[in-house]
Amino acid sequence: METTKQYTAKDFKSDQYVRWCPGCGDHAIVNVLQKSMAELGVAPHEVAVISGIGCSSRLPYYINSYGFHTIHGRGAAVATGVKVANPNLTVWQITGDGDCLAIGGNHFIHSVRRNVDLNVLLFNNQIYGLTKGQFSPTSKKGQITKSSPFGTVERPFRPAELTFGARGTFFARTLDVDLKTAQTVMTAAAKHKGTSIVECLVNCIIFNNGAHGWLAEKENRPDRTIVLEHGKPMVFGKDENKGLALDGFNLKVVTIGENGVTRDDILVHDATTEDTTLHMKLAMMEGPDMPIAMGVIRDVEAETYDAAVENQIKEIQQKSSIKKFDDLIDSLEQWDM
Amino acid sequence: MEKENSTELEQVVIRFSGDSGDGMQLTGTLFSNISAILGNEISTFPDYPAEIRAPQGTIGGVSGFQVHLGSGKIYTPGDEADVLVAMNPAALKVNAKGVKKGGVIIYDVDSFEKSDLEKALFVTENPFEELGLSDTIQLVPVQLTSLTQESLKDSGLDNKSIVRSKNMFALGLVCWLFNRPMDQAIHFLEDKFKKKPAILEANIKVLTDGFNYGNNLHLSISTFVIDKSHDVKKGRYTSICGNTSAAFGLIAAAEKAGMQLFLGSYPITPATDVMHELAYRKDLGVKVVQAEDEIAGITTAIGAAFAGSLAATNTSGPGLALKSEAIGLAVMAELPLVIIDVQRSGPSTGMPTKTEQTDLLQALYGRNGESPVVVLAASTPANCFHYAYMASKIALEHMTPVILLTDAFIGNGTSLWKLPKLAELPEIKPHYVQEGMQGCKVTCRDEESKVRFWSFPSMEGFQHRNGGLEKDYEKGSISTDAANHEKMVNTRAEKVDYVANSIPDVEVVGDKDADLLVIGWGSTQGHLTSAVEKLNKSGKKAALAQFTYINPLPKNTADVIRKYKKVVVCELNSGQFATYLRSKVSGVEYLQYNKVQGQPFTVTELVEHFTTLA
Numbered sequence: 044m045e046t047t048k049q050y051t052a053k054d055f056k057s058d059q060y061v062r063w064c065p066g067c068g069d070h071a072i073v074n075v076l077q078k079s080m081a082e083l084g085v086a087p088h089e090v091a092v093i094s095g096i097g098c099s100s101r102l103p104y105y106i107n108s109y110g111f112h113t114i115h116g117r118g119a120a121v122a123t124g125v126k127v128a129n130p131n132l133t134v135w136q137i138t139g140d141g142d143c144l145a146i147g148g149n150h151f152i153h154s155v156r157r158n159v160d161l162n163v164l165l166f167n168n169q170i171y172g173l174t175k176g177q178f179s180p181t182s183k184k185g186q187i188t189k190s191s192p193f194g195t196v197e198r199p200f201r202p203a204e205l206t207f208g209a210r211g212t213f214f215a216r217t218l219d220v221d222l223k224t225a226q227t228v229m230t231a232a233a234k235h236k237g238t239s240i241v242e243c244l245v246n247c248i249i250f251n252n253g254a255h256g257w258l259a260e261k262e263n264r265p266d267r268t269i270v271l272e273h274g275k276p277m278v279f280g281k282d283e284n285k286g287l288a289l290d291g292f293n294l295k296v297v298t299i300g301e302n303g304v305t306r307d308d309i310l311v312h313d314a315t316t317e318d319t320t321l322h323m324k325l326a327m328m329e330g331p332d333m334p335i336a337m338g339v340i341r342d343v344e345a346e347t348y349d350a351a352v353e354n355q356i357k358e359i360q361q362k363s364s365i366k367k368f369d370d371l372i373d374s375l376e377q378w379d380m
Numbered sequence: 381m382e383k384e385n386s387t388e389l390e391q392v393v394i395r396f397s398g399d400s401g402d403g404m405q406l407t408g409t410l411f412s413n414i415s416a417i418l419g420n421e422i423s424t425f426p427d428y429p430a431e432i433r434a435p436q437g438t439i440g441g442v443s444g445f446q447v448h449l450g451s452g453k454i455y456t457p458g459d460e461a462d463v464l465v466a467m468n469p470a471a472l473k474v475n476a477k478g479v480k481k482g483g484v485i486i487y488d489v490d491s492f493e494k495s496d497l498e499k500a501l502f503v504t505e506n507p508f509e510e511l512g513l514s515d516t517i518q519l520v521p522v523q524l525t526s527l528t529q530e531s532l533k534d535s536g537l538d539n540k541s542i543v544r545s546k547n548m549f550a551l552g553l554v555c556w557l558f559n560r561p562m563d564q565a566i567h568f569l570e571d572k573f574k575k576k577p578a579i580l581e582a583n584i585k586v587l588t589d590g591f592n593y594g595n596n597l598h599l600s601i602s603t604f605v606i607d608k609s610h611d612v613k614k615g616r617y618t619s620i621c622g623n624t625s626a627a628f629g630l631i632a633a634a635e636k637a638g639m640q641l642f643l644g645s646y647p648i649t650p651a652t653d654v655m656h657e658l659a660y661r662k663d664l665g666v667k668v669v670q671a672e673d674e675i676a677g678i679t680t681a682i683g684a685a686f687a688g689s690l691a692a693t694n695t696s697g698p699g700l701a702l703k704s705e706a707i708g709l710a711v712m713a714e715l716p717l718v719i720i721d722v723q724r725s726g727p728s729t730g731m732p733t734k735t736e737q738t739d740l741l742q743a744l745y746g747r748n749g750e751s752p753v754v755v756l757a758a759s760t761p762a763n764c765f766h767y768a769y770m771a772s773k774i775a776l777e778h779m780t781p782v783i784l785l786t787d788a789f790i791g792n793g794t795s796l797w798k799l800p801k802l803a804e805l806p807e808i809k810p811h812y813v814q815e816g817m818q819g820c821k822v823t824c825r826d827e828e829s830k831v832r833f834w835s836f837p838s839m840e841g842f843q844h845r846n847g848g849l850e851k852d853y854e855k856g857s858i859s860t861d862a863a864n865h866e867k868m869v870n871t872r873a874e875k876v877d878y879v880a881n882s883i884p885d886v887e888v889v890g891d892k893d894a895d896l897l898v899i900g901w902g903s904t905q906g907h908l909t910s911a912v913e914k915l916n917k918s919g920k921k922a923a924l925a926q927f928t929y930i931n932p933l934p935k936n937t938a939d940v941i942r943k944y945k946k947v948v949v950c951e952l953n954s955g956q957f958a959t960y961l962r963s964k965v966s967g968v969e970y971l972q973y974n975k976v977q978g979q980p981f982t983v984t985e986l987v988e989h990f991t992t993l994a
Binding site for chain 1: 413416417419568571608609612613614615616617618620628631632635640642644661662663664665667669671672673675676679680681682683684685686687688689691705706708709713796799800801802836837838839840841842843844845846847848849857858
């Protein structure tokens, strides 16, 4: 990566007019992404942004980089091809809850399993927006939408659970309205070697307005979310006096200064531990009793697929006497006629 | 070797047949390679079941390998066998109809016990009579199993391993029958079993004993001598199957173009060997992703093409269906991509190991929207190399997906291949953006050929957004403008049509004064050539035009077809190429000759049919 040139967010803005609905959460995310790209310092021509289909998948048009708006659900597979073909590129994959977890579910779990070095922004608004309001695999059970006029009867996916189940090495979560955390997690995702899943909880103002409203509300957000930071105690709340502690095998919220609880009783976040148990507990916390976990929940090291492919090629090339096509032909069983 | 009683033959067809665990494919491959090294032309056809190990001794588990070899031109694996090696009653039953009158059946007596006959659903104790095998067929009973056991009794191997070696006894016997010396066979075995010295030693022993058995006991059949081939162009040769040669074609094209080769693939019979071959070629820097499904097979390849690689995917009919939306993306994004479809019998799962030409219309039209692609069809196992190379060249120079149609018959069958040198192959010049074109749009194209200029990530100053949405002709941005869409549709079509300027004319062979033109495409070339040659020798007149460039068609297509009074289109489907030709060259009455049985044509049936037309 070249770091000699300093970039600004402007260097990553394309000349295209942004066409999302006014008030859509995606606007904030694209702005933060451009800032993160500038912060990372990778030249625009070394960046590829790949997407599938859906509102969020329009994002590549708004970034000055190489962009590819592909077909529904296949972004992860196309991005895998891009990264394996040229591992020097920084590859972002932009996807939504329908694109990623319904039609693209297979490619999602397999790119995570292989640990391809992709930075995946999963825009989760719990609805199909571009097809005008059908329930998605993350819609809450019972949600009323155009295709579920009496409420859905199916259980939703929880992206973190799916990521961990597919042996994911990186998972983070952010809210569209929390620009600071958004930029922190995007930058961390880009720095992580492997498939980084960033679940962006975004608001669809037209078809699912307020889906994350309980969290997004600025005044109560400190009490309803916890922004995790590796190596720091899991403290949250307006007065920073609440924290997470172990209760048997479960997590519980405690208040510092009550019932003899001190800061020392609060768990310290370790995003880098291989074991997923605590990461899973953190990612699965739900309101109103527990805060929703934001920030980098899991960030562990493992060999990436694209690097493994390259390394195996290098290893075999050192051993093999076949260096060119003509050598291959010479190596065949052959005779004169 | 002295032979008291040997017959000189110009050509012979031998079929090895047994349980799918009997090693018939290996036996057949060894025998054909030995023959090729001795200077014969060869053509082979493996015919195997989809089941890896069907219940032993049953009809469903029969695996066959047919080889046709000769001193003259060999175009096909042959219709009927001169010699059948049947390892059990099921193999006999499946192949009985395919043995020539006067032919030889060598069979393992030890495997023809009552229980064996029952497994093959024979109802009497004389399977030969029950099958109505002609009195002229020479039966050669050999105790293959017990002779093999005797041969290896001191080998220290367990009985199962010993019995498994009986295919080598049969091979030794056939080598004796056709005067093939043992040293080449031993050489092949040494290569194959170099890591298993005990098995190697056992195989060589059984092979030699099989040969000596024939030699010493003077089996009451005559042996055959086949002269070296005199029609073959001088040079260095190997024998190769179509899937391997197609893989080599991609490798050669990538190196010639100075590019990295990428294959995205998902296992599917009978196409998987293309992936196997490329997975071995890490030494040549080939990147293979075995994807999670057919769609990911092609979309990883599209990603690699977007990133600047020579990208390919291989599949068979059901996989091509799954890939169709993604092919449309490659059409819309105007990315180079090679799609190899090794056709098999359909629809749906159909008969996965059997050959057919039923994907033609799917390849041409099986996508949403106006979605033209270049379609080629290889016609022999060896020329799968050439067409995979040309498919890559066209894809890279014309910025288009190219579908190469082969099939189970040429994909798994083998023929002689004159070894190429990279330097002798035509240049490949990918249509890259040029220096000074910085800032040009994604749709920026050569106005004559309509080929867009290719730039990809890592090239500074060419950042762009590509995708499946319609683009503005000038600006490259997304557009729903009515007139622009039609202009883009026409542009993509013209780009594909323009390829006709760089492909060869279709050649006509056969009688110059013929009124009858036989038309074929792809893998039927061998059978059609043999049939037309035979017909012309018999005094009737016919000519043959075999198409390998399907879309666009060669420029002389209409002129060729309209010259003849009668035109018959022969294909292994219900008339797909005939339908296509009707739409491309009108005013011709196209007769059809179709076969949809999962098997290639036979020369006999073709000659019979053409005789009624010529």
